[in-house]
Amino acid sequence: xxxxxxxxxxxxxxxxxxxxxxxxxxxxxxxxxxxxxxxxxxxxxxxxxxxxxxxxxxxxxxxxxxxxxxxxxxxxxxxxxxxxxxxxxxxxxxxxxxxxxxxxxxxxxxxxxxxxxxxxxxxxxxxxxxxxxxxxxxxxxxxxxxxxxxxxxxxxxxxxxxxxxxxxxxxxxxxxxxxxxxxxxxxxxxxxxxxxxxxxxxxxxxxxxxxxxxxxxxxxxxxxxxx
Amino acid sequence: xxxxxxxxxxxxxxxxxxxxxxxxxxxxxxxxxxxxxxxxxxxxxxxxxxxxxxxxxxxxxxxxxxxxxxxxxxxxxxxxxxxxxxxxxxxxxxxxxxxxxxxxxxxxxxxxxxxxxxxxxxxxxxxxxxxxxxxxxxxxxxxxxxxxxxxxxxxxxxxxxxxxxxxxxxxxxxxxxxxxxxxxxxxxxxxxxxxxxxxxxxxxxxxxxxxxxxxxxxxxxxxxxxx
DNA sequence: TGCACTCGGTGCGCTAGCGCACCGACAGCG
DNA sequence: CGCTGTCGGTGCGCTAGCGCACCGAGTGCA
Numbered sequence: 001x002x003x004x005x006x007x008x009x010x011x012x013x014x015x016x017x018x019x020x021x022x023x024x025x026x027x028x029x030x031x032x033x034x035x036x037x038x039x040x041x042x043x044x045x046x047x048x049x050x051x052x053x054x055x056x057x058x059x060x061x062x063x064x065x066x067x068x069x070x071x072x073x074x075x076x077x078x079x080x081x082x083x084x085x086x087x088x089x090x091x092x093x094x095x096x097x098x099x100x101x102x103x104x105x106x107x108x109x110x111x112x113x114x115x116x117x118x119x120x121x122x123x124x125x126x127x128x129x130x131x132x133x134x135x136x137x138x139x140x141x142x143x144x145x146x147x148x149x150x151x152x153x154x155x156x157x158x159x160x161x162x163x164x165x166x167x168x169x170x171x172x173x174x175x176x177x178x179x180x181x182x183x184x185x186x187x188x189x190x191x192x193x194x195x196x197x198x199x200x201x202x203x204x205x206x207x208x209x210x211x212x213x214x215x216x217x218x219x220x221x222x223x224x225x226x227x
Numbered sequence: 228x229x230x231x232x233x234x235x236x237x238x239x240x241x242x243x244x245x246x247x248x249x250x251x252x253x254x255x256x257x258x259x260x261x262x263x264x265x266x267x268x269x270x271x272x273x274x275x276x277x278x279x280x281x282x283x284x285x286x287x288x289x290x291x292x293x294x295x296x297x298x299x300x301x302x303x304x305x306x307x308x309x310x311x312x313x314x315x316x317x318x319x320x321x322x323x324x325x326x327x328x329x330x331x332x333x334x335x336x337x338x339x340x341x342x343x344x345x346x347x348x349x350x351x352x353x354x355x356x357x358x359x360x361x362x363x364x365x366x367x368x369x370x371x372x373x374x375x376x377x378x379x380x381x382x383x384x385x386x387x388x389x390x391x392x393x394x395x396x397x398x399x400x401x402x403x404x405x406x407x408x409x410x411x412x413x414x415x416x417x418x419x420x421x422x423x424x425x426x427x428x429x430x431x432x433x434x435x436x437x438x439x440x441x442x443x444x445x446x447x448x449x450x451x452x453x454x
Numbered sequence: 455t456g457c458a459c460t461c462g463g464t465g466c467g468c469t470a471g472c473g474c475a476c477c478g479a480c481a482g483c484g
Numbered sequence: 485c486g487c488t489g490t491c492g493g494t495g496c497g498c499t500a501g502c503g504c505a506c507c508g509a510g511t512g513c514a
Contacts, residue, residue: 064369065448072365087358088351094365118346124315131314134361138299138321141368142291145408148470173492181372186471188493204480204491221292375500400462413501415462431461431510460511469502474495481490 011052011105012078013125021121028115029105034058036170040081040096047091047109050082055102057163059179060137062094068178069095070144071156073136076163079129085109086116086126099171099179100164139222144181147220150190152180154219157200159226161209169207194218238279238332239305240352248348255342256332261285263397267308267323274318274336277309282329284390286406287364289321295405296322297371298383300363303390306356312336313343313353326398326406327391366449374447376409377417381446383407384427386453388436396434421445 014022034040034056041047043063051058057076061069072094075081081104084092116123143152153176160169173191177184194200199215201208209215216223241249261267261283268274270290278285284303288296299321302308308331311319343350370379380403387396400418404411421427426442428435436442443450 060365062365062369064366064373067373070369070372072368083361084358087354087361089355089358093362119344127314128316130357130361131311131316134310134314134357134364135320137361137364137368138287138289139291141299141364141371142289142297142408144368144372145297146291146294172490174490181369183472184491185473185493188491189471192493202492399460401460410502411461412463412503415464416501419463429462455514457514458512461509463507463509465506466504467502468504470500472497472499474497476495477493479491479493482488484485484487 009054009103010077011054013080013129014052014105016125017121025107025115025122028111029107032104032106034098034101034104036098036101038098040098041092043093043095044091047082047085047089049106050080050085050109050112051096052080052105052107053077053102053163054104055165056098056104057100057102057160058104059097059099060094061097061179067181069097070181071179072140073133074099074156074159074163075133078163079133080126082109082112083126083130083133085112086123087130099160100166100169102164136226139226143220143222147222149180149182149186150193151218151220153187153190154194154199154215155223156180157207157209158212158215158219158223161212167208169209170205171207172205236281236330237304238281240307240356241279241332243352244348252334252342252349255338256334259331259333261325261328261331263325263328265325267325268319270320270322271318274309274312274316276333277307277312277336277339278323279307279332279334280304280329280390281331282392283325283331284327284329284387285331286324286326287321288324288406294408296324297408298406299367300360301326301383301386301390302360305390306360307353309336309339310353310357310360312339313350314357326387327393327396329391363453366453370447370449371408374449376407376413377420378445378447379407380414380417381421381426381442382450384434384436385439385442385446385450388439394435396436397432398434399432 014025040051040058053076058081059071060073060075062072063069081096173187174184177187191202195202197214199211201210241252267278267285280303285308286298287300287302289299290296308323400414401411404414418429422429424441426438428437
């Protein structure tokens with residue numbers, strides 16, 4: 001889409017701004033294409049940019065010991081990657097990575113700091129989003145502790161799909177396993193269950209959702225609460 | 228400090244404020260005594276007050292299904308209970324409960340909103356604290372997912388002890404089990420291990436820490452990173 | 455003093471998920 | 485074409501933690 005419309009070129013935080021604040025920001029950001037697995041920020045390193053995803057789907061990750069990093073949140077077109085900048089930090093203690101490639105609006109961290117130096121619609125939006133994100137992380141902490149893998153997997157697929165406009169999701173069992181904090185074989189198992197029920201289909205790294213309603217039935221209650 | 232001295236009448240967020248901002252707040256807050264197990268706010272219900280713990284230790288909890296609520300964060304004299312007020316919400320999606328009884332400074336939510344309407348040292352402190360809390364919740368999500376119970380228990384005891392000035396911690400296996408998201412018997416087991424190594428002592432709902440260094444050795448790496 | 459209750463300690467069968475190993479199918483590439 | 489690497493599927497023994505049941509020792513209260 002050259003002069004694209006639809007949800008894929010849209011960020012909810014920005015869309016909620018009044019026209020003048022929106023215009024002021026628009027002069028500063030740069031539309032870019034995010035590649036899958038790209039790291040948007042790394043724990044401990046300076047935050048250069050913040051990203052408003054429009055089409056891309058990103059993940060907040062946290063690594064402990066020498067395990068693959070665990071997903072602790074999902075950020076799509078409803079959010080912002082780089083919230084610590086708004087919170088006054090110069091580096092984050094967690095990471096952010098691109099989960100599904102797509103478009104985003106990139107803004108230098110310094111710009112965001114400047115635009116949040118006094119009260120206004122942007123800081124207000126970001127405060128609200130912080131509350132939402134905190135709730136999301138808290139929920140995923142509880143979910144990861146209590147719910148069986150198949151339910152968590154179903155929830156994760158639904159959440160990813162909600163943020164994505166494409167009808168196929170390119171992701172391997174390996175990646176999913178890391179994000180969900182389990183082994184690859186465990187994902188193969190759980191995905192096998194969903195597959196046998198014709199809820200999803202898998203073909204060498206590309207997943208299709210056949211039956212959303214069926215997935216929602218299997219997914220833990222956490223899904224309905226977030227969405 | 229008029230009568231009581233020491234860290235127990237001290238809140239780090241407030242102490243970091245410049246004298247004038249501190250004085251302005253001091254006219255508004257009310258020192259109170261928090262009872263153990265008291266609920267400071269409940270998911271979905273209006274946030275009437277925020278609390279700056281001074282001596283008390285509080286827990287952020289999140290309930291899923293019909294299980295006992297899981298602890299997702301610890302708030303002592305370094306923090307604030309009721310952060311969603313600052314973030315612009317009128318109710319929180321999680322709960323806060325008193326873990327160890329003690330003193331706190333209570334401020335009507337409306338007062339905090341007023342004092343954060345424009346930029347200043349207080350909002351800045353609170354933004355930084357939000358970043359810290361987010362990191363804490365993220366870490367506890369990963370910790371709860373990966374680390375064995377004895378390590379998590381040790382970490383939890385150390386963290387609680389860090390916030391408490393008392394040398395004995397009144398808490399039952401039952402409560403700990405709920406907060407850690409496991410069964411009571413599992414806590415009995417893990418506590419038994421620590422007890423046999425003479426790291427802690429238990430007597431009908433009152434816990435003593437004998438050997439902090441030993442506990443730190445057993446605790447997961449999450450502890451050192453937070454502290 | 456005696457009773458009811460809470461608290462913690464223990465045993466037992468069961469399950470989800472781990473770690474490992476292996477295997478077939480399907481790319482991509484020289 | 486065949487080689488090599490990735491991706492997903494499966495089996496097996498093992499462990500942490502679950503759910504249940506039971507028990508003794510304190511503790512508070514009548």
